Amino acid sequence: xxxxxxxxxxxxxxVYYEIAAVIYYILLVVAGWKIFEKAGEKGWKALIPIYxxxxxxxxxxxxxxxxxxxxxxxxxxxxxxxxxxMSFLAAGCSIIGICITVATRMLEIIKLARSFGKGIGYMIGxxxxxNVFTLILAFGRARYKRIR
Numbered sequence: 001x002x003x004x005x006x007x008x009x010x011x012x013x014x015v016y017y018e019i020a021a022v023i024y025y026i027l028l029v030v031a032g033w034k035i036f037e038k039a040g041e042k043g044w045k046a047l048i049p050i051y052x053x054x055x056x057x058x059x060x061x062x063x064x065x066x067x068x069x070x071x072x073x074x075x076x077x078x079x080x081x082x083x084x085x086m087s088f089l090a091a092g093c094s095i096i097g098i099c100i101t102v103a104t105r106m107l108e109i110i111k112l113a114r115s116f117g118k119g120i121g122y123m124i125g126x127x128x129x130x131n132v133f134t135l136i137l138a139f140g141r142a143r144y145k146r147i148r
Contacts, residue, residue: 028131028135031138032052034138035059036055036056038116039059041059053067060115062104062111070101076090076093077094078090112126112137113126115146116142116144117142
């Protein structure tokens with residue numbers, strides 16, 4: 001096999017990969033739409049960046065302050081990283097930001113699973129394979145129940 005044939009073959013695979021990626025992305029967008037509708041929100045709200053996070057937090061009854069905490073510590077670590085002699089503060093803000101992000105993600109998974117009547121197995125699955133379990137939640141029989 002010549003180098004030209006190898007490149008041509010790789011190009012063909014790249015096209016198939018891109019098509020599959022677009023189809024997969026469309027499936028996840030539709031899944032987000034359906035999850036929002038199951039929760040009583042308008043599906044189009046899942047399409048608007050940033051706003052969809054606030055609506056999602058409303059659906060799972062999670063405090064908006066967690067969003068701001070993640071953003072603030074992320075911004076502070078970026079700011080301190082640019083200032084000479086402040087790298088220790090940048091590292092500290094980064095570590096705190098990562099901890100808050102991980103804790104927030106775990107809370108999201110727990111609250112989402114409980115909101116749709118799912119148990120610990122679903123929570124673990126969602127943690128390791130979030131896209132797959134998003135599709136299962138959207139296209140499955142799960143019903144939304146507001147949990148406080």
